[in-house]
Amino acid sequence: MSTIERLHTNQRMSQTVVHNDTIYLAGQVAADPSGGVADQTRQVLAQIDALLADVGSDKAQILMATIWLSDISTFADMNAAWDAWVPAGHTPARACVESRLAGEAWKVEIRVVAARA
Amino acid sequence: MSTIERLHTNQRMSQTVVHNDTIYLAGQVAADPSGGVADQTRQVLAQIDALLADVGSDKAQILMATIWLSDISTFADMNAAWDAWVPAGHTPARACVESRLAGEAWKVEIRVVAARA
Amino acid sequence: MSTIERLHTNQRMSQTVVHNDTIYLAGQVAADPSGGVADQTRQVLAQIDALLADVGSDKAQILMATIWLSDISTFADMNAAWDAWVPAGHTPARACVESRLAGEAWKVEIRVVAARA
Numbered sequence: 541m542s543t544i545e546r547l548h549t550n551q552r553m554s555q556t557v558v559h560n561d562t563i564y565l566a567g568q569v570a571a572d573p574s575g576g577v578a579d580q581t582r583q584v585l586a587q588i589d590a591l592l593a594d595v596g597s598d599k600a601q602i603l604m605a606t607i608w609l610s611d612i613s614t615f616a617d618m619n620a621a622w623d624a625w626v627p628a629g630h631t632p633a634r635a636c637v638e639s640r641l642a643g644e645a646w647k648v649e650i651r652v653v654a655a656r657a
Numbered sequence: 658m659s660t661i662e663r664l665h666t667n668q669r670m671s672q673t674v675v676h677n678d679t680i681y682l683a684g685q686v687a688a689d690p691s692g693g694v695a696d697q698t699r700q701v702l703a704q705i706d707a708l709l710a711d712v713g714s715d716k717a718q719i720l721m722a723t724i725w726l727s728d729i730s731t732f733a734d735m736n737a738a739w740d741a742w743v744p745a746g747h748t749p750a751r752a753c754v755e756s757r758l759a760g761e762a763w764k765v766e767i768r769v770v771a772a773r774a
Numbered sequence: 775m776s777t778i779e780r781l782h783t784n785q786r787m788s789q790t791v792v793h794n795d796t797i798y799l800a801g802q803v804a805a806d807p808s809g810g811v812a813d814q815t816r817q818v819l820a821q822i823d824a825l826l827a828d829v830g831s832d833k834a835q836i837l838m839a840t841i842w843l844s845d846i847s848t849f850a851d852m853n854a855a856w857d858a859w860v861p862a863g864h865t866p867a868r869a870c871v872e873s874r875l876a877g878e879a880w881k882v883e884i885r886v887v888a889a890r891a
Contacts, residue, residue, distance in 0.1 A: 637801075679837075
């Protein structure tokens, strides 16, 4: 029997959905988009930390990450923030591509799938 | 022992793949792309309803949705159709970005991962 | 108790992450990007074959594939290589959209989720 738990749920989406041992997070964008891509990436990763902590997991349990940059020329700046954050020996499968995001101010959106710890 | 079931399968892809308790649908685009993004979104969501019903599931079991819009300025129009469709209290994790789609006429493509009911 | 195995891991990402019965691969781009999209697609698919073989799986176990083309007008060329590669009766759920990739030379990136065989 499969079980589904949803957190931070509104009429459009849930920020977190847990199905059996797998955690799906909504795509995260920076709460404050006034800064550059490095600052926005750090905010997004902190939001992911917080959402995973809510369900007793953490960044060492991330299985897959999708990164969308509004401008792929910011790839190195995003990576500097990313590389400083991911735990050595526990890095996820990853893909990073360019796509315009839902608001012009947002420079990066990251979505992860993780394991329940 | 893991089990895989595939439905609506041709030489390129399957519309539905079920692995243990998880259902993966192919990205859906409107069968009739003559209308605007709201109309196309409603068609896509109806196609998702039908594909999930084929394997005994439904929209309340959707875990994660990826939405690609060919023009991100149609975000509000897509959301009007989306918000009217998703079941209160059972909304999935979601990400929505802009990407050109395989045919010029298509304005929206949606892919979901769901749980077996 | 969920288990996670990571292979081909560096400080940024892992090429392969296995969680219980599910395998997540990193987005693959061609090792040699000097050729056209058909050649790059063949390289990418061979890389996916090799990564799946490393964990005792194969292309008949692929559940979901995401294909990003830097130019959607190459859709038919990519599909010629794809259609020749996917095993009849075991084709995955698939989505293909346009996005600029991390390097200008890359014309196609493919990411798959597969089942442990």
